[in-house]
Amino acid sequence: MRPAGAGPGLPAGRDRDLDGLLSRVARGDESAFAALYDQISGPMYGLIRRVVRDPAQSEEVAQEVLVEVWRAATRFDPAKGSAVTWVMTIAHRRAVDRVRSATAAVERERRTSLLLTPTDEVADAVEAALERERVRRCLEGLTDLQRESITLAYYGGHSYREVAGLLGITLGTIKTRIRDGLIRLRDCMGVT
Amino acid sequence: MHVLTGAYAVDAIDDQAELRRFERHLRRCQQCAGEVRGMTETAARFGFAASQPAPPGLRDRVLESVAKTRQLPSAANRHRARRPARPSQMPRLGWVVAAVSLVLIFVLQIALLRAHDQLNQVRSRQAALTAVLAAPDARAVTAPTSAGGQATVVYSLRRHSLIVTLAQLPSPPAGKVYELWLLGPHQVRPAGLLPAGNRSRSAPVLVPGLISGDQLGLTVEPAGGTSRPTTTPILVLPLRG
Incomplete structure (x- = not known):
């Protein structure tokens, strides 16, 4: 077990719990991995599903990510951030890779449907209510443009160039809005 | 930049x-x-905030795959040099109390989180079941299985989910379980195990990941389930949109 307060920006016990599990996983402990799975699979799958949308493909990506977490746990460095962040970052990156390698036609179609469907239709019933409420509250503190830019980039898996095209705004403005927005979200969510 | x-x-x-x-x-x-x-x-x-339950069956497949995957060699040789020397004298009482308290806080926090997680799981399962039942395109079908008993399915393609219960299904042979499948035109996906227990009526099983064109299948498999069906299905139920 790591001493309390080690590492910056770890707000609650849950994060540290996961850090401890991940360091056991790094030593090849399969039961620790199963416990890690139980805690992280929901948030991770939900995020992938949000970006990739197709359930069968999302499941494939989720499986890849989880096996990668096992394989690379030995390289996880708690000094650089929490285990949760590490896993979610891998998941997001893989989901985005999957979406970007899709054909241009499918991509176009997906983009249109993304703009037409309310963003929370599918997952609505099962989302983690507390975290969702907090994120929602923090999102409300952003300008419309900041909020849309971040949502399209993060949940939509779009590059900032695509986001600029979708919103009809210059590249320079989009880069700035994503950054300003994230800084405001960070301060609102109490990430240090 | x-x-x-x-x-x-x-x-x-x-x-x-x-x-x-x-x-x-x-x-x-x-x-x-x-x-x-x-x-x-x-x-x-x-x-x-986008959290939703991972599909049933994923856990088993991941754990199976992990058991066969070699981990990367650790990049952290630097930690070796930093291992603290063994203390030469007994730690003072204050430190012991502090350490015990830390452990206690940690344990209590985990217990609390577990309870909270369980509550959330029950809530989200309830919400997911209601979402399927209340979906505008929800449909119900029933069909007998070739092993006896009857399956009742409520499904919604819009919610990409179905709920299945089985009534009067005989207990599986020793060391076997009933496993559900989504049989797509291109792919067969495991959809979870039927909970053992009350034979007059099984608890409802929620199966996410339903796509148009899928059929629901039920087979008898070795305990723990498999990733591909190994026996002839005792039920194949088309779910029309």
């Missing part, structure tokens, strides 16, 4: 040359690296 921290943290730089340039800059710019770290953590919390 600096303004790209946000786009980088949400993986929104798709131009590879630009990405490499920014990562080079990041290695030299302490301030940018700190900013990226905070933003990445923020993005991860943002990701948590």
Whole structure:
């Protein structure tokens, strides 16, 4: 077990719990991995599903990510951030890779449907209510443009160039809005 | 360059040359690296809000795959040199009390989180069941299985989910279980095991990931289930849209 307060920006016990599990996983402990799975699979799958949308493909990506977490746990460095962040970052990156390698036609179609469907239709019933409420509250503190830019980039898996095209705004403005927005979200969510 | 921290943290730089340039800059710019770290953590919390239960069957497949996967060699030889020397005298009482309290806090916190997680699981399962039942396109079908008993299925393609219960199904042979499948035109996906127990009526099983064209299948498999059906289905039920 790591001493309390080690590492910056770890707000609650849950994060540290996961850090401890991940360091056991790094030593090849399969039961620790199963416990890690139980805690992280929901948030991770939900995020992938949000970006990739197709359930069968999302499941494939989720499986890849989880096996990668096992394989690379030995390289996880708690000094650089929490285990949760590490896993979610891998998941997001893989989901985005999957979406970007899709054909241009499918991509176009997906983009249109993304703009037409309310963003929370599918997952609505099962989302983690507390975290969702907090994120929602923090999102409300952003300008419309900041909020849309971040949502399209993060949940939509779009590059900032695509986001600029979708919103009809210059590249320079989009880069700035994503950054300003994230800084405001960070301060609102109490990430240090 | 600096303004790209946000786009980088949400993986929104798709131009590879630009990405490499920014990562080079990041290695030299302490301030940018700190900013990226905070933003990445923020993005991860943002990701948590999309949480939904992973498909049943994924856990088993991942654990099976992990058991066959070799881990990368550790990159951290530097930790070896830093192992603290063994203390030469008894630790003082204050330290012992502090350590015990820390452990206690940690244990209590885990117990609390577990209880909270369980409550959330029950809630989200309830919400998911209601969402299917209340979906505008929900349909119900029943059909007998060839092993006896009857399956009742309520499904919604819009919600991509179905709920199945079985009545009067004989107990599986010793060492066997009933496993559900989504039989698509191109793919067969495991859809979870039927809970053992009351034979007059099984607890409802929620199966997510339903796509148009899927049929629901039920087979007898070795305990623990498999990733592909190994016996002839005792039930194949088309779910028309």
